[in-house]
Amino acid sequence: MDKKHWRLEADHDACLGTGICAGIAPDHFQVIDGRSVPSAEETPPDEAVRDAVESCPMEALRILDAGNGEVLAPL
Numbered sequence: 375m376d377k378k379h380w381r382l383e384a385d386h387d388a389c390l391g392t393g394i395c396a397g398i399a400p401d402h403f404q405v406i407d408g409r410s411v412p413s414a415e416e417t418p419p420d421e422a423v424r425d426a427v428e429s430c431p432m433e434a435l436r437i438l439d440a441g442n443g444e445v446l447a448p449l
């Protein structure tokens with residue numbers, strides 16, 4: 375049983391506003407003023423979120439374990 379919660383971070387300086395993340399996980403990322411913004415700071419684990427984070431060409435997104443801060447993606 376996985377009770378982990380994920381924390382989402384977006385690096386606004388690295389993001390180029392391509393919208394790839396928002397296209398893959400529209401419930402979790404929006405592009406506002408040319409920068410990706412997570413819809414919520416924390417989320418239950420969701421493979422669409424992992425796909426979006428792994429697909430960012432700038433590695434501007436990160437998933438952290440909300441409990442201990444471990445970086446879960448990108449790996």
Ligand code: SF4
Pocket residue numbers: 384388389390391392393394395396405409410429430431432433434435
């Ligand atoms: S995929 Fe990466 S560069 Fe593109 S909008 Fe999302 S965070 Fe920004």
